Amino acid sequence: MPHYIIGIDGGGTSCRAALAGADGRILGRGKSGAANILTDPDTALVHIIGAAKAAFEDAGLDPECFTTTDALVGVAGSNVGEAVHYVKERLPFARADIESDGLIALQGALGDLDGAVAILGTGSIYISRIGGDVSYIGGWGFKVGDLGSGGRLGHALLQESLLAYDGIHPTSPLTDEVMAEFNNDPRDIVEFARLAHPGEFGRYAPKVFAHAERHDPVAVALLKASTQTIDEALDVVVSRGSRRICLLGGLAPFYRPWLADRHQPLFAESEADALTGSVALATKRFVTDAEVLS
Amino acid sequence: MPHYIIGIDGGGTSCRAALAGADGRILGRGKSGAANILTDPDTALVHIIGAAKAAFEDAGLDPECFTTTDALVGVAGSNVGEAVHYVKERLPFARADIESDGLIALQGALGDLDGAVAILGTGSIYISRIGGDVSYIGGWGFKVGDLGSGGRLGHALLQESLLAYDGIHPTSPLTDEVMAEFNNDPRDIVEFARLAHPGEFGRYAPKVFAHAERHDPVAVALLKASTQTIDEALDVVVSRGSRRICLLGGLAPFYRPWLADRHQPLFAESEADALTGSVALATKRFVTDAEVLS
Known part of the structure; x- marks a missing residue:
């Protein structure tokens, strides 16, 4: 049987898989539900396997072949030792490694070039890779980190x-709009914030960008403060090469025009997505030079 | 039987009561456990009654007399309608009112003078009273408010x-000390912060003041940012008269020397504590002019 490899991109809303040959060429793709190894590792396992089987089916191959296939699984929360250990020892692939969702995103975006990714979503994290040395900056989560993230920006609003x-502080059309949404009752904001997850705070971030476009002074001030935290982190990324x-x-597309002039020339388009990155990492890790040359 | 009144100062760690005659003179004092009407209203009720009975015993009177006594209960969380309603209708006093812990603190601190209190503890809130008009500023809790509080300052550290x-950002002796306390492992901070209550963050606030005294640049910057939020709130207090x-x-004693010069001449010493304030409010509310004159 030929040597197949599987790349997995597991996220909080869905899990995607790509099946490739030893040459890295993608033969089939599959998708399933959420794969959050921190909050629900057993469901994550079910969805990782489900996405892998679907990729085999998509390629016209026997789905049960996944047990003799090597897999690289990119997931959030991979820096938490216990969850990784629990999931890794239960993955039913021939060989399997777990890496961070950030690292597969970096591999997809940069290919084998040196550089960095700044991931600006509900959370925020910076990953640089220079000559094979990978370093992480930020990304400590909503509660004491993730500055510049959608969660923190919405919270600041x-x-x-x-x-x-x-x-x-002064009111503005933006703060008036927010208060109106909460019935002009501050207690409604307090009650919302009491239970809100980072993603729920993050739903208020686009409002800040929209009003900043219209020169709302509060929106501009919030965005400048948020952007400064990103520029400061990018300075570290640059200082590391x-x-x-x-x-x-x-x-990312919303922040880009607001970031400092000194960083603008460094921004590059991604080569490919995180799923492609996980296939590339799987190939590097599980395919021998002899196989590639054959 | 003479007309007795009870003032209650209910807090998160203990509940204190003072029994007074119609002239407001304190006859006895009592103390019991926590009275948090939000998190545990039934225990709060037990402790409010316990403190009241203890005050009667302290005065050499029959503890069961509390049922024919009027009481003013100052507690945190009094702005949350449901909890107040639940507790108020179960209070076994002749007549009873619930007010905020802030208002009885203001009454104690200012007596009947116009002015304001800035309460700077684990949380922060400002209350002004001008010609009988009471207004609250800030105090929306750790998650989206309480700027300048110990909780927020410790969190910022x-x-x-x-x-x-x-x-x-630059390191300093202060940040080195914090990292050392967390085994120089950022994940230990993240894990602590995940479950920490405002009071647990607040335990790091005194470190900021101590290092700022020694001119630690990070401590000074954190303290200046925190102090600015307090000065801005005080500006509103002043603008309201x-x-x-x-x-x-x-x-309060830690912040005082750091606050803006423009506010320093306004700071006054408290006349009395919150428990005395609750007795004074109880007297105003439940004792008629005729009784006072008799």
């Missing part, structure tokens, strides 16, 4: 709206 | 220590 309500930076994540 | 760890401000709460 709600806090600023309360300061405006109290007369401590990156001359090529791909901006990824849902907020 | 942990976040800053992670930024220093990543090389995004307060010319007399009492700084209350555990962090």
Whole structure:
């Protein structure tokens, strides 16, 4: 039987898989549900296997072949030792490795070039890879990190709206809109914030960009403060040698024009997506030079 | 039987009561456990009654007399309608009112003078009272408010220590000390922050003041940012007419020298504590002019 490899891109809403030959050429793709190894490792396992089987079917191959296939699984939460250990020892592939969702995104975006990715979504994290050395910057989560992320930007907007309500900071069309959404009752914001997840705060981030376009002073101030945290992190990325930076994540296109002039020449388009990156990493890890040459 | 009144100061760690005659003179005091009407209203009720009975015993009176006594209960969480309703209709006093812990603190601090209190503890809130008009500023809780509070200042220190760890912001003896406390492992901070209550973040606030005294640049920057939020809120307090401000709460003496010069002449010492304030409010509310004159 030929040597197949599987790349997995497991996320909080869905899990995607790509099946490839030893030459890295993709033969089939599959998709299933959420694969969050931190919050629900057993469901993550079911969906990782489900996506892999679907990729075999898509390629016209026997889905049960996955047990003799090598797999590289990219998932969020891969920096938490226990969850990785639990999932890794239960993965039913021939050989399997777990890597961060950020690393497969970087491999997809940069291919084998040196550089970095800035992932600006609900959270934020920076990953640089220079000569094979990978380093992570930021990404400590909503509660004490993820500065510049959608979660933090949305949170800052709600806090600023309360300061405006109290007369401590100026109001603006943006803060008026937020207060109106909460029935002009600050207690409604407090109640929302009490239970809100980062993604729920993040739903307020696009409002900040939209109003900043219209020169709303509060939106511009919030965005400048948020953008500064990103520029400061990018300075570290650059100081570690990156001359090529791909901006990824849902907020990347919104942030890009706001980032500092000194960084603009470094921004590059991604070569490919995270799923392609996981296939590439799987090939590097599980396919021998002899196989590639054969 | 003479007309007795009870003032209650219910807090998150203990509940204190003072029994007074119709002239407001305190006859006895009592103390019991926590009275948090939001998190545990039934225990709060038990402790409010326990403290009241203890005050009767302290005065050499029959503890069961509390049922024919009027009481003013000052507690945190009094702005949450449901909890207040639940507790109020179960209070076994002759007549009873529930007010915020802030309002009884203001009454104690200012007596009947116009002015304001800034309560700077684990949380933060500002209350002004001008000609009987009471207004609240801030105090929306740790998650989207309480700027300048111990909880927020401690949180800011942990976040800053992670930024220093990543090389995004400069390190200092203060950030080194914090990282050492967390085994120089940022994941230990993330894990702590995941479950920490505001009070647990607040335990890091005194470190900021101590290092700022020694001119630690990170401590000074954090403290200046935090102090600015307090000065901005005090500006609102002043704009509403307060010319007399009492700084209350555990962090008040630490913050006082850092606050803006423009506010320093307004700071006044408290006349009395919150328990005395609740007795004074109880007297105003439940004792008729005729009784006072008799």
